Structures are given as C-alpha cells and as structure tokens.
Amino acid sequence: MAEADNIDPRSGKEEVPGTPSDGGGTFPRGEGPGPSVKVGTARLAPGTLRSGADLAPYIDHTLLKPEASREDLLKVAEEARKHGFATVCVNSANVALVARVLEGSKTVPIAVVGFPLGAALSSAKAFEAREAIRCGAREIDMVINLGALKSRDYALVHQDIAHVVDASRPYPVKVILETSQLTREEKIIGCVLAKAAGAAFVKTSTGFSSGGATVEDVALMREVVGDDVGVKASGGVRSAEDAMKMIQAGANRLGASASVAIVTGQTSTAKY
Ligand SMILES: O=C[C@H](O)COP(=O)(O)O
Numbered sequence: 049m050a051e052a053d054n055i056d057p058r059s060g061k062e063e064v065p066g067t068p069s070d071g072g073g074t075f076p077r078g079e080g081p082g083p084s085v086k087v088g089t090a091r092l093a094p095g096t097l098r099s100g101a102d103l104a105p106y107i108d109h110t111l112l113k114p115e116a117s118r119e120d121l122l123k124v125a126e127e128a129r130k131h132g133f134a135t136v137c138v139n140s141a142n143v144a145l146v147a148r149v150l151e152g153s154k155t156v157p158i159a160v161v162g163f164p165l166g167a168a169l170s171s172a173k174a175f176e177a178r179e180a181i182r183c184g185a186r187e188i189d190m191v192i193n194l195g196a197l198k199s200r201d202y203a204l205v206h207q208d209i210a211h212v213v214d215a216s217r218p219y220p221v222k223v224i225l226e227t228s229q230l231t232r233e234e235k236i237i238g239c240v241l242a243k244a245a246g247a248a249f250v251k252t253s254t255g256f257s258s259g260g261a262t263v264e265d266v267a268l269m270r271e272v273v274g275d276d277v278g279v280k281a282s283g284g285v286r287s288a289e290d291a292m293k294m295i296q297a298g299a300n301r302l303g304a305s306a307s308v309a310i311v312t313g314q315t316s317t318a319k320y
Pocket residue numbers: 110112137253254255256260282283284285303304305306320
C-alpha cells in the first residue's frame with residue numbers, strides 16, 4: 049500500500065487543513081492511549097522510490113555520538129536542510145541548537161530519550177522528553193526498559209512508554225526495542241506494549257549495541273503492529289540498497305548516520 053496522499057513523509061504527520069506539517073502550530077491533542085499526532089504508518093511502495101535521493105524524506109539523519117561537537121551538529125543540520133531529510137535525530141542536550149538551524153525548513157528535530165540504555169527512571173525519561181520538546185524537539189525516540197521486558201514486568205514496560213507518550217503530547221514517540229538484545233517473543237511483546245501505550249512508531253536499534261536493523265526484524269515488527277503504527281529501521285543502514293531492503297520489509301522510516309551516502313548513491317564504510 050502506498051503512503052496515504054495526505055501524509056507528509058517528512059514529518060510523518062497527517063496534513064490537516066490549517067495544521068502545519070513542520071512541527072509548528074497547533075496539533076490535535078489525543079485522548080487516552082494512542083498517538084496524539086497522526087503519523088504516516090502505512091508501508092511505502094518501494095516502486096515509487098527510484099533513486100537514493102527519493103529516500104531523503106523518509107530518513108532521520110542521525111548524530112548520537114557523545115563526542116559530537118557543535119561543529120559536527122551544525123554540519124548534520126545543514127546536510128539535512130540541503131538533502132531534505134525528514135528529521136535530524138540528536139541527543140537531548142543538542143536539540144536546541146539543531147532546532148535553531150532547522151527553523152523555517154521542513155526537517156523536524158528529534159531528541160532521543162533514555163538513550164542508549166533505556167534503564168533510566170520513567171519519571172526521568174518523561175522529564176527529558178518534556179524538556180527536549182521545550183528546546184524544540186518535535187519527535188521523541190525513547191529506549192524501552194529492556195531489563196523490565198526481559199523480566200516480564202510488562203506493566204512497567206507499558207507504564208514507562210505511556211509516561212513518555214503523555215509527556216510528549218502532541219508530538220509522536222518512537223520506541224526503540226534494541227532488537228539485537230531480544231528474543232523473537234520479546235520483540236513481539238515489545239511491539240504490542242509500545243502500540244498499546246500509544247507509541248507512534250517502533251524502532252529497531254540505538255546503533256550503540258551489538259547489532260542493528262535486520263530485514264527479518266523489520267518484517268516481524270511490521271507484522272505485529274500492522275498499519276496503525278510506523279516501523280523505523282535504524283542501526284547499520286549504510287547504503288540505498290540497505291535502505292530499500294528495509295522499506296521492502298515494511299519500514300516507513302529509516303534512521304541512519306550514513307544518510308548522505310544513502311541519498312548520493314554511495315556506501316558508507318563506517319563501522320557498525
Ligand atoms: O538511531 C539511529 C542510530 O543511532 C543510527 O545508527 P547508525 O549510526 O548505525 O546509522
């Protein structure tokens with residue numbers, strides 16, 4: 049199924065008359081569980097993507113290294129403006145700077161929360177999300193509480209996500225499962241809990257663990273969440289070919305630090 053016509057692929061948000069798709073303005077507030085901003089969730093039609101450059105509106109251009117300098121961050125934000133990436137994804141301490149550079153563009157600032165371990169208190173994650181939004185973030189990518197998931201403390205996993213979803217309203221939350229650390233059953237349960245807690249997307253990986261996105265995991269996640277929730281493939285996506293495989297498996301957003309290589313038809317040699 050192709051992306052719905054009224055979904056802006058850059059923001060993943062439904063184009064509602066009078067509602068800007070660049071993260072500014074007033075968005076409808078959600079009630080109870082469920083994402084408060086409608087997002088582009090459906091599978092993309094790979095046939096409509098003919099070149100690396102066509103992938104740009106689906107890419108979260110990512111710089112999450114702790115040693116990233118101001119200069120590095122400015123470079124990434126400028127690259128995003130130039131190539132028309134969907135978003136720039138950075139640590140929460142860096143989102144204000146990036147948001148300033150992106151002002152007036154369609155590229156949306158993302159902050160990660162509880163990153164990369166997911167082991168912070170839910171209240172700390174919620175606080176970080178709220179503060180990041182105050183600094184200009186318009187999407188939040190949080191890491192799931194992996195220890196709670198492995199301990200089968202599903203109430204805690206759900207509550208942890210719901211806290212961040214509530215704190216982030218009206219902006220969408222992606223839940224990073226860190227799939228390389230999970231069994232198949234845990235991946236399925238993680239997706240179910242994320243969807244039930246109102247996440248807008250499930251996301252494979254932080255890029256800081258032992259493995260990144262795989263075609264099998266993306267396909268499984270899409271199967272579990274259906275078309276109501278987005279699937280973001282991230283970690284180790286290094287070329288347009290990698291990206292297309294993820295889209296074919298059901299991803300409708302890609303997270304990558306090698307975004308420029310992807311859209312210019314190169315393969316990044318960056319080590320995973
Ligand atoms: O959230 C996205 C990942 O950190 C990107 O990982 P990557 O550097 O392997 O592309």
